[in-house]
Amino acid sequence: MTTHTVTIANRDGATYAVNGRRPLLEQLRDQGVDLPYGCEYGGCITCAAKLIDGEVDQRRQVALNNRQIENGYVILCVARATTDITLEIGVESHDRLYRNPFLDPLKPHELKADIASPKV
Amino acid sequence: MSECCGPGYASPAEAIRAPREKLLYTIAIYTGTGIQRPDYLATVDVDPDSPTYSQVIHRLEMPGIGDELHHMGWNACSSCFDDGSMSRKYLILPGVRSNKLHIVDTATDPRAPRLHKVIDGAEIKAKADLSGPHTVHCLGSEIIISFLGNAKGEAPGGYLHLNKDFEIQGRWESSMGEIKFGYDFWYQPRHNVMVSSEWAAPNTFMPGFDLEEVGHLKYGRELHFWDFEKREPVESFYLGEDGLLPLEVKFHHNPDSTHGFCGAALSTNVIHWWKDDAGKWQWEKIIDVDNEMHPDWPIPLPGVMSAILISMDDKYLYLNNWLHGDMRQYDISDPHNPVLTGQVFMGGLLGKAPKVNGVEVAGGPQMFQLSLDGKRLYVTTSLFSTWDNQFYPEIRTKGGVMVMIDCDPVNGGMKINEDFIVDFGKEPNGPSRCHEARYPGGDCTSDIWL
Numbered sequence A: 001m002t003t004h005t006v007t008i009a010n011r012d013g014a015t016y017a018v019n020g021r022r023p024l025l026e027q028l029r030d031q032g033v034d035l036p037y038g039c040e041y042g043g044c045i046t047c048a049a050k051l052i053d054g055e056v057d058q059r060r061q062v063a064l065n066n067r068q069i070e071n072g073y074v075i076l077c078v079a080r081a082t083t084d085i086t087l088e089i090g091v092e093s094h095d096r097l098y099r100n101p102f103l104d105p106l107k108p109h110e111l112k113a114d115i116a117s118p119k120v
Numbered sequence B: 001m002s003e004c005c006g007p008g009y010a011s012p013a014e015a016i017r018a019p020r021e022k023l024l025y026t027i028a029i030y031t032g033t034g035i036q037r038p039d040y041l042a043t044v045d046v047d048p049d050s051p052t053y054s055q056v057i058h059r060l061e062m063p064g065i066g067d068e069l070h071h072m073g074w075n076a077c078s079s080c081f082d083d084g085s086m087s088r089k090y091l092i093l094p095g096v097r098s099n100k101l102h103i104v105d106t107a108t109d110p111r112a113p114r115l116h117k118v119i120d121g122a123e124i125k126a127k128a129d130l131s132g133p134h135t136v137h138c139l140g141s142e143i144i145i146s147f148l149g150n151a152k153g154e155a156p157g158g159y160l161h162l163n164k165d166f167e168i169q170g171r172w173e174s175s176m177g178e179i180k181f182g183y184d185f186w187y188q189p190r191h192n193v194m195v196s197s198e199w200a201a202p203n204t205f206m207p208g209f210d211l212e213e214v215g216h217l218k219y220g221r222e223l224h225f226w227d228f229e230k231r232e233p234v235e236s237f238y239l240g241e242d243g244l245l246p247l248e249v250k251f252h253h254n255p256d257s258t259h260g261f262c263g264a265a266l267s268t269n270v271i272h273w274w275k276d277d278a279g280k281w282q283w284e285k286i287i288d289v290d291n292e293m294h295p296d297w298p299i300p301l302p303g304v305m306s307a308i309l310i311s312m313d314d315k316y317l318y319l320n321n322w323l324h325g326d327m328r329q330y331d332i333s334d335p336h337n338p339v340l341t342g343q344v345f346m347g348g349l350l351g352k353a354p355k356v357n358g359v360e361v362a363g364g365p366q367m368f369q370l371s372l373d374g375k376r377l378y379v380t381t382s383l384f385s386t387w388d389n390q391f392y393p394e395i396r397t398k399g400g401v402m403v404m405i406d407c408d409p410v411n412g413g414m415k416i417n418e419d420f421i422v423d424f425g426k427e428p429n430g431p432s433r434c435h436e437a438r439y440p441g442g443d444c445t446s447d448i449w450l
């Protein structure tokens, strides 16, 4: 089975081997990484991390809007690694995850995928 | 509580005469705060004669992390007053994110509640196709809980039915009809009616609040009237722009009354309904809190009325404006014509009361519980972890607070009590956020009379 290396930038560059079949949250927790989570099905954003490098398949997530995806956020409870990746984890990585909607509205293409209009 | 009888009180008037509360339970969360600890149930000492007055005296941690405890409910209330086999012993604490139900025994040692049972979230999904639990009400000896989504987190969800031994009986409702979303509910058995309100699908509200999604109809704007015995919705009111995010639903405590109220959070309005002389349900908007301009912001700021509460004598309605930072008291003796009788500020984004009793308040007034005699209102500041993080990011380091407001139930009026404050920023495992509160003897948001 193909394995990929996960590097955690904000844990002194610690590395872990994962497969591409199972979600990252489960595999990293099994290896002792302390990660936040809630719903464990991709709907609640609690487990969001920032992807600094590499690629994941997170088609099953329904929590992120397009701006959050654009800013590099990935939903670890459903995301699978498709290459070697580097992550920033935990709430320290959430600097751009939350925004005050009255101060900083989303543009139509930045909404969630099901209601976003194409970028013009 | 007399010996022959079940839990609670014979009537609202009896409840008002109950002894003063000495303990209070509030949930406190670490979900979404960055602290990798379980959420917990805190016992707060509210007995002014006690040396530990205004302090957390016990913490019951849940078995796992990431629950997001939110609202709670009793296994039994005054609706079982005639049933000597029932007692108000268990508090049910749903985890909105984990989908677990924690059953907590508060009777064996009221100061130190203990975990009785956990109903696993996966079991609820498998047996009832539900997720995102919210409001808990007992109905006689049975329990129903509103869930806002199906197992995949999509609206409208439905109602989980538990028996008195906390075994899953399946779905309570016969049909959800055309209902698009779920949230809160309250019932008035003498009129065979239940009213339910609408927030959004778990997949919509859990990740945070995208204001733009309101325009895309991903948040609710309707109230639903149910045939309570048939367990199906029979009439819906479209509230439109006056009723964006209709959240908390309360009937009068008087079991003969048909008057009820709902706080529409984003519109920041109170909606009043009643049955007219012809037996038809009617509704009207009775309170409209104006938006405020924030000096630095492009969009006017709504109050965000996330909760309402009716005093046990049905005379006062309390509401919060979570973003403006004020708590208000209205005399609703004439429910068509409420009169503002009290207002205090604590926190909020307008900068009117950044500190209360020496504690910096992150967040604004959010959930509250009134003493049965109507004199003490306990108010907490956190709404929901992801929404807190959007509007009040400093709550991560400051935590939540619990404030007590002295209320005058005779002439109206409110004032922050200077001797009481519980700073959840100072909790032993780091800043947590307190939310809903309940008293061991029943409270103004739980008991229903048959």
Ligand code: FES
Binding pocket: A036, A037, A038, A039, A040, A041, A042, A043, A044, A045, A046, A047, A048, A063, A075, A076, A077, A078
């Ligand atoms: S744990 Fe809820 S989105 Fe991952």
